[in-house]
Amino acid sequence: MSGLSRSPHLLLVLATxxxxxxxxxxxxLSSELPPFTLNALRWVVAVAILFPLAWKLEKRELLHWRSQWGWLTLMGLTGVLGFNALLYWGVHFTSAINASLINAAAPIMIALLSFIFSKEALPGRQVAGMAAALAGVIWILTGGNPAVLLSLRFNPGDLIVLAAILLWSIYSLAVRRVAGHMSxxxxxxxxxxxxxAALLPVSWWEVKITGVFHLDWRVMLGVLYLGVFCSVLAFLWWNYGVAALGPGRAAVFMYLTPLFTVLLSVLFLGELIQASQVAGGLLVMTGVYLTSGENKRSCVSS
Incomplete structure (x- = not known):
C-alpha cells in the first residue's frame, strides 16, 4: 500500500x-433472492477470494488465529452475520425512514462505546463534525422538514435495528482490539x-421456508459485485481505517453511506434528487472534513 492507497481517509470513503x-x-436483487441467502452468497464469493489470498500471503498468521479466536468470532458474528440479520429482520416491522434514522446514530454509538470502554477522547472538533454529519443525514431523510421527526413512532422493528447498530459498533471495537495482533x-x-459457517445453515433454512431462489446471469453479476467490492474491499478498507484512526474517528465516515445511496439511486433506480438531499449532503461532507481533519499525523499505516 503506497501513496493515496495508504490514506485511511480515502479508503474509508471508498468503503462507504x-x-x-x-x-x-x-x-x-431483492425479488430474486431472500436477504439471508443473498448475504450468504455474497460471503461465499468473498471467502473464496480472501482465504486463498491470505493463505498465500499470511499463512503463518492464519495458523495462529486461535490466539485471537474470541475477538475474531465476535467480529464475524457482529459485523457479518448479526448486523445484517437484525437489519433485514427489523425492516420487516419498521419503515425505511425509521431504520435510516436509527442507522445514522451508529457513529455516535461507536464513539460513545469507544469513550466508555477504551477511554478514547471526544475532542470538540470531532463532536462538532459528528453533529454536522448527523444533522445532514436527518435533513436528507426528512426532506428538509425536521417536523417529520415528530410523527415517528418507535416499534419493535426500531428496537431491532437499534440492536443491529449496536452490533456494528461492537464489531468496530473488536477490529481495533485485533489490529495489534493480526494483520x-x-x-x-x-x-x-x-x-x-453460521450463515450457511440460516440461508438453507430461509430458502426451504420461502422457496425463493432465482439465479441467472444478472443475479450472479450482482452477487459477484457484493462479494468482491462490498465484502472483500470494503471490509478490508474499513478495518484498515478503523485500525489507523480509531473507531470513534472512523465512525463518522458511515454518514457517507446514505449520501452515496441517494446519488446511486438517482443514476440506477431513476429516483429524483431533492434540494434537501443536496443541502444534507453538504452537511455530511462538512462533518467528515471536521472529523478527519484532526490529528492527521496520529494515523498509522502497515
Missing amino acids: FFWGANAVVGKL NLAATTVSSVLSL
Whole structure:
C-alpha cells in the first residue's frame, strides 16, 4: 500500500461508497433472492477470494488465529452475520425512514462505546463534525422538514435495528482490539470464515421456508459485485481505517453511506434528487472534513 492507497481517509470513503451501492444492488436483487441467502452468497464469493489470498500471503498468521479466536468470532458474528440479520429482520416491522434514522446514530454509538470502554477522547472538533454529519443525514431523510421527526413512532422493528447498530459498533471495537495482533487481511479472512459457517445453515433454512431462489446471469453479476467490492474491499478498507484512526474517528465516515445511496439511486433506480438531499449532503461532507481533519499525523499505516 503506497501513496493515496495508504490514506485511511480515502479508503474509508471508498468503503462507504461500496456499501452505499450495496443498498441499490440489494434492492435490484431483492425479488430474486431472500436477504439471508443473498448475504450468504455474497460471503461465499468473498471467502473464496480472501482465504486463498491470505493463505498465500499470511499463512503463518492464519495458523495462529486461535490466539485471537474470541475477538475474531465476535467480529464475524457482529459485523457479518448479526448486523445484517437484525437489519433485514427489523425492516420487516419498521419503515425505511425509521431504520435510516436509527442507522445514522451508529457513529455516535461507536464513539460513545469507544469513550466508555477504551477511554478514547471526544475532542470538540470531532463532536462538532459528528453533529454536522448527523444533522445532514436527518435533513436528507426528512426532506428538509425536521417536523417529520415528530410523527415517528418507535416499534419493535426500531428496537431491532437499534440492536443491529449496536452490533456494528461492537464489531468496530473488536477490529481495533485485533489490529495489534493480526494483520488486516488475516483478521478479515478468519472472521469471514467463522461468520459464513453460521450463515450457511440460516440461508438453507430461509430458502426451504420461502422457496425463493432465482439465479441467472444478472443475479450472479450482482452477487459477484457484493462479494468482491462490498465484502472483500470494503471490509478490508474499513478495518484498515478503523485500525489507523480509531473507531470513534472512523465512525463518522458511515454518514457517507446514505449520501452515496441517494446519488446511486438517482443514476440506477431513476429516483429524483431533492434540494434537501443536496443541502444534507453538504452537511455530511462538512462533518467528515471536521472529523478527519484532526490529528492527521496520529494515523498509522502497515
